[in-house]
Amino acid sequence: MARDADFVKQPVATNSVLLPPGSRVEVLVVGGDPDSTYHLVSDFKTDLVTDDDYEWTGAPGANRNYVLATVNVGSDADKVCYHTAAGDALSLGTICQDGATSLDEHILSQQAFESDKLLPTPETLADLGPCNSFHSAIADVIQKQRGKKYQRLLKLVNGDEKKLKFLEESLCITPGEAYSDPLTQKRYFYFTSASPKFFLTAFNNEQTPPLNFDGQVYNGNRIDKISAVGDIEEWHLVNASGNAHVFHIHQLDFLVTEVILPEDPGDTYNNYEIDTCTPETGILPDGNNGYRCTLQTQGYRDVINLPVNSITTIRIPFVNPFITGIFVYHCHILAHEDAGMMHNLKVVNPKSYKLEDMQLIKEAARILRGKILKK
Incomplete structure (x- = not known):
C-alpha cells in the first residue's frame, strides 16, 4: 500500500517484499484458501539478497528466518465482500451476493490519494x-x-x-x-x-x-x-x-x-x-x-x-x-x-x-x- 510512508501508485499484489535497513512498508494481508493457516516470515533468502550479504543478516550459517505473525483464514462462509451498489457506503458482509466485489479486488482497483x-x-x-x-x-x-x-x-x-x-x-x-x-x-x-x-x-x-x-x-x-x-x-x-x-x-x-x-x-x-x-x-x-x-x-x-x-x-x-x-x-x-x-x-x-x-x-x-x- 505504501513504501517509506509514501503511497504507491496503486496497491501492488505480492507475496514478499524486501525491506533493507531504514525502509518501511505498509501492507494489507489478504487471506487465502479457507480453513488454512499462513505465516508472515522474515526470510533473507530472496533473489535480491545473496549468502554474501551478511551485513543485514548476521554471521554465515546463522538462522536468519523468523515467524513474525500467524494468520488463520476462516471458512468460505466468512468471506468478506465489498458491496458496490450505486450510492452505497462501504458495506462488509459475510456472504458474497450479486453486485458485490471481493475486498481484494476492490483494494487492487484503487488509486492512491495525493498527499503532497x-x-x-x-x-x-x-x-x-x-x-x-x-x-x-x-x-x-x-x-x-x-x-x-x-x-x-x-x-x-x-x-x-x-x-x-x-x-x-x-x-x-x-x-x-x-x-x-x-x-x-x-x-x-x-x-x-x-x-x-x-x-x-x-x-x-x-x-x-x-x-x-x-x-x-x-x-x-x-x-x-x-x-x-x-x-x-x-x-x-x-x-x-x-x-x-x-x-x-x-x-x-x-x-x-x-x-x-x-x-x-x-x-x-x-x-x-x-x-x-x-x-x-x-x-x-x-x-x-x-x-x-x-x-x-x-x-x-x-x-x-x-x-x-x-x-x-x-x-x-x-x-x-x-x-x-x-x-x-x-x-x-x-x-x-x-x-x-x-x-x-x-x-x-x-x-x-x-x-x-x-x-x-x-x-x-x-x-x-x-x-x-x-x-
Missing part, C-alpha cells in the same frame, strides 16, 4: 525530459501555441510571459552543466570500499572501468554536493563494491526509474513492474555486460537497496523551499555509514522560490503531462 501538495506526481516526474537551451516542453507549447494546452497555460499564468519563461526553465531534468560550481554539477555517486573503510564519491560524469579513483570518507565539515530549490535532478547510484548497500536521503523523496543489473530480472524487480529490459555491452560498474531495465512508475521512496555491481537511477525534485540547509545522504547499513559512506548535501534557494512558485510548477506539469513532456 508540492511534489509533482510520480507519473509527471517520470515523464519529464532533460533541459535543453533549444527545446523544452513548455517552450515547444509556447512556440507552436498548441491548442487547449497553450490556452490553459495562459490562463494559469494570467498571460504573464515572465511566468511562462519561469516554467520553461523549471519543467525539466536539470543537467549538471547548467551550473559553473562543480559541487552543483555532480550526478554520479559511487559506493566503493577498501576494508575497513567504506567510500561515497560523487562525480560530474560517469567514470570508466576499471575504477581507480581515491574514494572519499565522510567529513562533517565538508560540503559534498549543492542543489538548488526549483531543480529536478537525476542521480545515478553506482554500487561498484562487493557489498550490498542501501541509499537513503534525509528531507527528500525520490523516484526510482531505472536499474542496470548483472542478470535479467524477468518481469519484475523489487516489486516494480519492468517496462523494458535490454542487454548492453560493458555497462556494469566492473566493465562487464549487463541489463538496462526501465521501471514502471510506482511511487516515491526515500530508501532503496543497491545490489552488488549495479547502477540505480533516481529522480529527485528539489521543489520544497523549506528544505534549504545542510543534511545528509548515506548508506543505511550503519556499519558502512559509520565507516565513511555518507555525504553532506547543501540545498540553496538562489532564486528565492516561494510555495506559490512550486504550486504553479506542479499545476503546469499536470497540464503538460504526456507526450510533450517526454520530448
Whole structure:
C-alpha cells in the first residue's frame, strides 16, 4: 500500500517484499484458501539478497528466518465482500451476493490519494525530459501555441510571459552543466570500499572501468554536493563494491526509474513492474555486460537497496523551499555509514522560490503531462 510512508501508485499484489535497513512498508494481508493457516516470515533468502550479504543478516550459517505473525483464514462462509451498489457506503458482509466485489479486488482497483501538495506526481516526474537551451516542453507549447494546452497555460499564468519563461526553465531534468560550481554539477555517486573503510564519491560524469579513483570518507565539515530549490535532478547510484548497500536521503523523496543489473530480472524487480529490459555491452560498474531495465512508475521512496555491481537511477525534485540547509545522504547499513559512506548535501534557494512558485510548477506539469513532456 505504501513504501517509506509514501503511497504507491496503486496497491501492488505480492507475496514478499524486501525491506533493507531504514525502509518501511505498509501492507494489507489478504487471506487465502479457507480453513488454512499462513505465516508472515522474515526470510533473507530472496533473489535480491545473496549468502554474501551478511551485513543485514548476521554471521554465515546463522538462522536468519523468523515467524513474525500467524494468520488463520476462516471458512468460505466468512468471506468478506465489498458491496458496490450505486450510492452505497462501504458495506462488509459475510456472504458474497450479486453486485458485490471481493475486498481484494476492490483494494487492487484503487488509486492512491495525493498527499503532497508540492511534489509533482510520480507519473509527471517520470515523464519529464532533460533541459535543453533549444527545446523544452513548455517552450515547444509556447512556440507552436498548441491548442487547449497553450490556452490553459495562459490562463494559469494570467498571460504573464515572465511566468511562462519561469516554467520553461523549471519543467525539466536539470543537467549538471547548467551550473559553473562543480559541487552543483555532480550526478554520479559511487559506493566503493577498501576494508575497513567504506567510500561515497560523487562525480560530474560517469567514470570508466576499471575504477581507480581515491574514494572519499565522510567529513562533517565538508560540503559534498549543492542543489538548488526549483531543480529536478537525476542521480545515478553506482554500487561498484562487493557489498550490498542501501541509499537513503534525509528531507527528500525520490523516484526510482531505472536499474542496470548483472542478470535479467524477468518481469519484475523489487516489486516494480519492468517496462523494458535490454542487454548492453560493458555497462556494469566492473566493465562487464549487463541489463538496462526501465521501471514502471510506482511511487516515491526515500530508501532503496543497491545490489552488488549495479547502477540505480533516481529522480529527485528539489521543489520544497523549506528544505534549504545542510543534511545528509548515506548508506543505511550503519556499519558502512559509520565507516565513511555518507555525504553532506547543501540545498540553496538562489532564486528565492516561494510555495506559490512550486504550486504553479506542479499545476503546469499536470497540464503538460504526456507526450510533450517526454520530448
